[in-house]
Amino acid sequence: MDSRANPIARVVGGLAVGLLLWRAQLQMFINQTFRSRQAGRLAGAIVGAAIIVLAWSWEAIITWAGIQASSRALVGIDVVHLLSLAFLGYTAVLVFSSLLFSLNALLLNPDLDLLLVAPNPVESVLAGRMVTQVLRLMLLSLLFTAPALIVLAIALHNPVIPVVFAALYLLYPVFIVVIISVLSLLLVRFIPVGRGREVLTVFGVVLALGINLLNFLLNPALRDSGFARRPGVPPALPDIPAAGAPFLPSGWAGRSGAAVLRGDWLATAEWALLLLAVSAAIFVAGTILSGRLYLAGWIQAVPPRRRHPAAQRSRRISGALPLLNPLLASIVIKDWRMRTRDLAQLLRFAMPVVFIFIIFGLRFPRLLGSIQSLGEGPAAAMLGLVPGWVLLFSLSISLGLTAVSLEGKSIWVYAVSPNTTLRFLQGKVWSAALPTAFLVALVTLVAEIVIRPGWIWAATAILLAIAQAATVTTLMVGIGAVFARFDWTDARRMLNPLGVFIGMGLFAVITGGSALLLVISLALAGATGFPVFTTWLAAMTISVGGAVAVAALGVLFGNEHLRGLEVG
Amino acid sequence: MLSTRLLSKRYGSLTAVEDLDLEVGAGELFGFLGPNGAGKTTTIKMLVGLLRPTSGTARVADIDILAEPEMAKARIGYVPDAATLYDKLSAREFLEFSGDLYHVERRLRDRRIETLLKLFDLHERGNDFLSGYSRGMRQKVSLAAALLHDPQVLFLDEPTVGLDPQSARQMKDILQDFCKEGKTVFMSTHILEIAERMCTRLAIINHGRLVAMGSLQELRHMVGQDGQSLEQIFLELTGSREEDVSAVLRGLES
Numbered sequence: 063m064d065s066r067a068n069p070i071a072r073v074v075g076g077l078a079v080g081l082l083l084w085r086a087q088l089q090m091f092i093n094q095t096f097r098s099r100q101a102g103r104l105a106g107a108i109v110g111a112a113i114i115v116l117a118w119s120w121e122a123i124i125t126w127a128g129i130q131a132s133s134r135a136l137v138g139i140d141v142v143h144l145l146s147l148a149f150l151g152y153t154a155v156l157v158f159s160s161l162l163f164s165l166n167a168l169l170l171n172p173d174l175d176l177l178l179v180a181p182n183p184v185e186s187v188l189a190g191r192m193v194t195q196v197l198r199l200m201l202l203s204l205l206f207t208a209p210a211l212i213v214l215a216i217a218l219h220n221p222v223i224p225v226v227f228a229a230l231y232l233l234y235p236v237f238i239v240v241i242i243s244v245l246s247l248l249l250v251r252f253i254p255v256g257r258g259r260e261v262l263t264v265f266g267v268v269l270a271l272g273i274n275l276l277n278f279l280l281n282p283a284l285r286d287s288g289f290a291r292r293p294g295v296p297p298a299l300p301d302i303p304a305a306g307a308p309f310l311p312s313g314w315a316g317r318s319g320a321a322v323l324r325g326d327w328l329a330t331a332e333w334a335l336l337l338l339a340v341s342a343a344i345f346v347a348g349t350i351l352s353g354r355l356y357l358a359g360w361i362q363a364v365p366p367r368r369r370h371p372a373a374q375r376s377r378r379i380s381g382a383l384p385l386l387n388p389l390l391a392s393i394v395i396k397d398w399r400m401r402t403r404d405l406a407q408l409l410r411f412a413m414p415v416v417f418i419f420i421i422f423g424l425r426f427p428r429l430l431g432s433i434q435s436l437g438e439g440p441a442a443a444m445l446g447l448v449p450g451w452v453l454l455f456s457l458s459i460s461l462g463l464t465a466v467s468l469e470g471k472s473i474w475v476y477a478v479s480p481n482t483t484l485r486f487l488q489g490k491v492w493s494a495a496l497p498t499a500f501l502v503a504l505v506t507l508v509a510e511i512v513i514r515p516g517w518i519w520a521a522t523a524i525l526l527a528i529a530q531a532a533t534v535t536t537l538m539v540g541i542g543a544v545f546a547r548f549d550w551t552d553a554r555r556m557l558n559p560l561g562v563f564i565g566m567g568l569f570a571v572i573t574g575g576s577a578l579l580l581v582i583s584l585a586l587a588g589a590t591g592f593p594v595f596t597t598w599l600a601a602m603t604i605s606v607g608g609a610v611a612v613a614a615l616g617v618l619f620g621n622e623h624l625r626g627l628e629v630g
Numbered sequence: 631m632l633s634t635r636l637l638s639k640r641y642g643s644l645t646a647v648e649d650l651d652l653e654v655g656a657g658e659l660f661g662f663l664g665p666n667g668a669g670k671t672t673t674i675k676m677l678v679g680l681l682r683p684t685s686g687t688a689r690v691a692d693i694d695i696l697a698e699p700e701m702a703k704a705r706i707g708y709v710p711d712a713a714t715l716y717d718k719l720s721a722r723e724f725l726e727f728s729g730d731l732y733h734v735e736r737r738l739r740d741r742r743i744e745t746l747l748k749l750f751d752l753h754e755r756g757n758d759f760l761s762g763y764s765r766g767m768r769q770k771v772s773l774a775a776a777l778l779h780d781p782q783v784l785f786l787d788e789p790t791v792g793l794d795p796q797s798a799r800q801m802k803d804i805l806q807d808f809c810k811e812g813k814t815v816f817m818s819t820h821i822l823e824i825a826e827r828m829c830t831r832l833a834i835i836n837h838g839r840l841v842a843m844g845s846l847q848e849l850r851h852m853v854g855q856d857g858q859s860l861e862q863i864f865l866e867l868t869g870s871r872e873e874d875v876s877a878v879l880r881g882l883e884s
Contacts, residue, residue: 392730471714480704
């Protein structure tokens with residue numbers, strides 16, 4: 063049978079390609095973990111599995127307790143609406159992940175060419191991608207909810223519950239994955255060659271911000287607007303009345319799920335079959351349409367923009383920084399150029415500022431009123447440090463921890479140069495600490511101006527913020543060197559999870575210790591009659607001194623690790 | 631100018647390079663040949679300080695690369711087979727950065743950059759990001775960066791891959807001029823025709839072991855047949871058997 067002429071064969075071929083891809087992904091997962099023969103990876107896999115088992119146990123206990131409580135209290139909960147609401151909420155996650163997955167698969171994954179040169183119709187390859195995505199989503203859903211489903215099955219003496227929900231998890235994402243995949247094919251026509259990663263990052267961030275903002279603006283649970291809540295919806299949950307509408311897939315999935323929970327087989331099958339029929343139709347239509355779109359020229363070769371030499375020269379940094387040796391200045395400028403020219407990197411850099419705005423800006427009047435009620439003095443100045451610390455947390459991780467890994471495969475350029483690794487690390491410390499200290503100082507300055515704790519307290523707080531920004535970022539560069547990754551192709555993989563965990567822990571110790579010291583200094587002044595300013599300065603000195611020591615150790619460890627590294 | 635003694639590199643039970651003894655003099659354009667996986671790139675990476683040998687010694691520009699790596703590296707230029715460059719830098723910016731890494735005085739650096747960009751016909755696109763460069767153009771930028779600090783020894787790993795015939799010819803001329811100044815080129819290549827035409831001496835490595843070293847004439851004497859091409863010598867010394875290949879291909883047809 064010529065699969066090119068037969069649409070059904072193309073769809074079936076898509077299923078086959080999808081399963082093939084899925085098998086390859088599973089093999090890669092197993093090879094990278096259990097069969098890696100690397101102690102670190104094996105340990106990571108075991109720890110990961112242990113965490114999952116722990117979370118599952120916790121979820122099972124909570125579900126069991128919930129079932130017991132509801133059977134005693136006889137609370138009237140609208141299960142259809144609750145489940146529909148859950149599926150509707152899941153839709154946002156699906157849209158978000160599908161868009162990223164589809165664009166990623168089309169623009170960045172190196173295996174697309176490999177698949178397209180194989181003797182499979184284009185439709186089958188594109189459909190195969192959708193199948194992989196749906197399977198992945200189903201497994202993720204099961205990963206999160208399996209214990210609850212099993213406990214429900216035991217408690218309600220209904221062993222089919224997990225099976226029906228697994229089927230719903232498989233069917234529900236289909237229409238979204240297909241629609242988003244087709245839309246992605248249209249979208250990539252307008253993305254210039256080589257800009258995929260940037261566009262993808264922007265999309266991810268815009269979608270994340272958009273969903274959060276919409277949730278904040280529209281979700282009655284987050285507002286005190288006096289919205290009338292539907293009966294049966296617990297007050298802790300958001301309420302969207304249309305979620306359970308019988309014309310929406312979330313309503314079908316919700317109804318089928320609710321029916322199996324009450325043991326109504328007929329209703330379960332009716333709604334699940336409706337979902338199956340619509341999903342299958344959309345999958346077939348999407349497969350055929352995606353092939354047509356691809357063959358019509360799925361990507362316009364929009365050439366990368368040529369830079370105008372004159373304009374470019376006028377904007378160029380001179381290549382020197384005052385007080386910095388040329389090599390270190392060169393590393394700082396090179397990193398600055400890399401981070402600001404790559405949209406993905408730039409967003410890493412800019413996002414913390416946006417989140418600072420969201421966290422503090424939206425609640426600004428209430429926060430300001432409470433802090434200003436403290437009056438002038440060190441306590442108010444200390445609270446002014448908080449936005450700076452939030453920013454420092456984010457920037458020291460996004461810039462400090464990635465400073466060394468930022469080199470990626472280009473690390474050979476340093477490795478063959480006549481410079482020590484310590485010199486390289488010094489350059490990296492400057493490149494991460496300069497922008498971090500500047501931004502943290504700026505935010506702290508603004509916070510202190512708004513809070514008005516008195517200029518002397520404000521000045522010391524700003525100095526402390528700058529010193530902490532420099533030391534914490536230096537520490538993160540050291541940790542980043544210990545856990546450096548140079549083989550990444552996707553910038554998100556620059557960070558080693560263990561490195562992030564250790565970095566976050568040490569950040570908490572340093573800032574927590576610092577806050578504790580400042581509080582102790584105030585208490586000490588009150589108890590002993592020492593001038594507050596003296597004890598405050600002593601606390602600052604101890605706090606910064608401790609951070610400097612930890613940072614120096616971090617850099618030394620990082621240097622030792624880099625010295626022993628072979629980048630061949 | 632360059633020598634190794636019993637240089638070895640092992641990865642667990644796998645021996646990539648074993649007891650390699652090389653001697654390359656000043657002004658030589660030395661060809662380092664071998665089949666895929668023979669250990670060419672591993673050897674070069676040990677000589678430029680990217681990999682640490684498991685045993686043995688290596689001196690480059692008469693400096694022990696293991697004992698004094700920074701001093702040796704200052705005299706080395708290196709062009710990897712697939713140079714990963716900073717995509718978001720322009721060629722000019724990358725060369726500026728590279729010059730700073732090798733401590734080239736700023737004015738001298740800028741002058742050399744302009745000269746090299748013109749030499750490699752990259753002057754017009756010197757301000758474009760490297761992400762927009764073809765493989766051949768990236769290879770040229772990589773070579774320009776390797777020449778920028780005026781090294782004594784230039785290591786090239788498959789330098790002609792991705793180059794058009796014109797650029798390959800240009801590279802050959804540049805390398806020969808480089809050697810005329812008494813400097814050394816150590817080049818690995820798969821293209822035996824290029825090695826035959828360009829190199830003053832050759833070494834052939836197979837399964838990590840040196841199987842022959844000398845001028846083309848000396849290699850011919852070694853296999854006992856004058857007038858043989860480098861390709862024939864290479865196949866003979868590395869044990870590649872054409873008849874076996876034909877048999878296998880015939881087997882695939884049936």
